[in-house]
Amino acid sequence: MSSLFNPAQVGPYTLSNSLVMAPMTRSRADDAGVPSDLVATYYSQRASAGLIITEGVFPVALGKGYVRTPGIETAEQVSAWRKVSDAVHARGGRIFMQLMHCGRISHPSLLPEGAQPVAPSAIKPAGQTWTAQGLQDFVTPHELSVVEVAETIEGYRQAARLAIEAGFDGVELHAASGYLPEQFLSSGSNQRTDEYGGSVANRARFVLEVLAAMATEIGGERVGIKISPEMNFNDIVDDNPRKTYTYLVEQLRGLNLAYLHVALFGAKxxxxxxxxxxxxxxxxxxxxxxxxxxxxxxxxGRADAAVFGSAFLANPDLPERFRQHAVLNAPDKDSFYSPGPQGYIDYPTLSEGA
Structure with missing residues (x-):
């Protein structure tokens, strides 16, 4: 039997197989960050994955970076996410929530009272983000004070607790793709001169303090982290990524985390x-x-589980298709971020004649 169908251990959970559904932004929430009822259907359709990692969910309102993305801060958001976790568990699945604070990769039109996006340093990134008015240029972010850094870390702690209250099996810290944790990690976006900037140890401090806060709140065995060295997405650059990420991972040892999720895209x-x-x-x-x-x-033995993105998006029964070596549905990129059910919950399974 293929090693993909062997059980995998993630924290306290024995997964039914070694296939993991990657976190993928799908933009099916309302303007208040509340996921629609379609979201429960979407994830429950894919519950045969050994583990589902949700799309990025903003831990606090200032962390929102794109239109129609969901949050985990209000009672209404928690209630909607409970429907999702219940639906996945009803089909025997496991699901972690990815916490994604976009930091400077945002726009005032997406934030409370038109606030400036926040970042470790007031450096405007190149590029644009999706808003209700379409693509808009990034702006120069507000540099977080030390007090505001502490408040942001507390926001992550609260989000982890609320995710567990919403029935999730754990949480993943999104520390890749140029979002706030990677903005602190990377020398190009972090030019601070205090304890959160300068040396590799200082630049890694924010990520490690966030992880420690979440691990203290819900247990390290229910916390994972995603990194993507040299992905360089969202105008991120680091002078010495090998040194940065080696140091970071070395420092994870005492946190007893469930997993380390490493996605590589063109790294040398x-x-x-x-x-x-x-x-x-x-x-x-x-x-x-x-x-x-x-x-x-x-x-x-180079990995304990394998993470699939668009293949799971387009094939809700991906494990069974792999088992049968069946043809895969092709993903419809035009509907990745559009509202509604099309290209979201209407991909056919093998039993439906695809």
Whole structure:
């Protein structure tokens, strides 16, 4: 039997298989960050994954970065997410919520009272974000004070607790894709001169303090982290990413985290070979995998589970399709972020004749 169908251990959970559904923004929430009822259908359709990691969910309103993305801060948001976790659990699945604070990758029109996006340093990123008015240029962000950094960390702590109250099995810290945690990690976006900037240790401090806060709140065994060295998305650059990420992962040892999720996209360095030996929990690999490459990675012991993105998006029964070596549905990129059910909950399964 393929190694993809072997059970995997993530924290206290024995997963039914080693296929993980990647976090993918789908923009099916309302303007208040409340996920629609379609969201419960979408995730429950994919509950045969060993583990689902949700789309990025903003822990506090200032963390929102795109139109129609969901949050986990208000009672209404928590109630809507409870429908999602219940639906997945009813079909025997496991689900972690990804917490995604976009930081400077945002726009005042998306934030309370037109607030400026926040960041470790007041450096305007190149690029645009999706708003209700369409694409708009990023702006120069507000540099967080030390007090505001502490408040942001507290927001993550509260979000982790609320995710558990909403029935989730755990949370993942999104520390990739150029969002706030990676903005602190990276020398190009962090030019602070206090304890959160300068040295690698100082730049990693924010991420480690966020993880420690969440682990203290809900237990490290229910917390994961996603990183993507050298992805360089959203105008992120670091002078020495190998040194930065080696240091970061070395510092995770005492937190007893459930997993380390590493997605690589064009990195010149084999970070998996460097980072996996440094981490004691489950090691999840993502980034452009197919069935054959994932099976090889697991068989070689280079990963404990394999993470699939658009393949799961377009194939709600992906594990069964892999089991039967069946043809996969192709994802419709035009509907990735559009509202409504089309291209969201209408991809057919094998049993439906696809």
């Amino acid at each position: 360095v084999d970070y998996h070979a460097i980072l996996k030996p440094l981490f004691s929990g489950s090691y999840l690999i993502g980034g452009g995998l197919n069935q054959q490459s994932a099976e090889a990675l697991l068989a070689e």
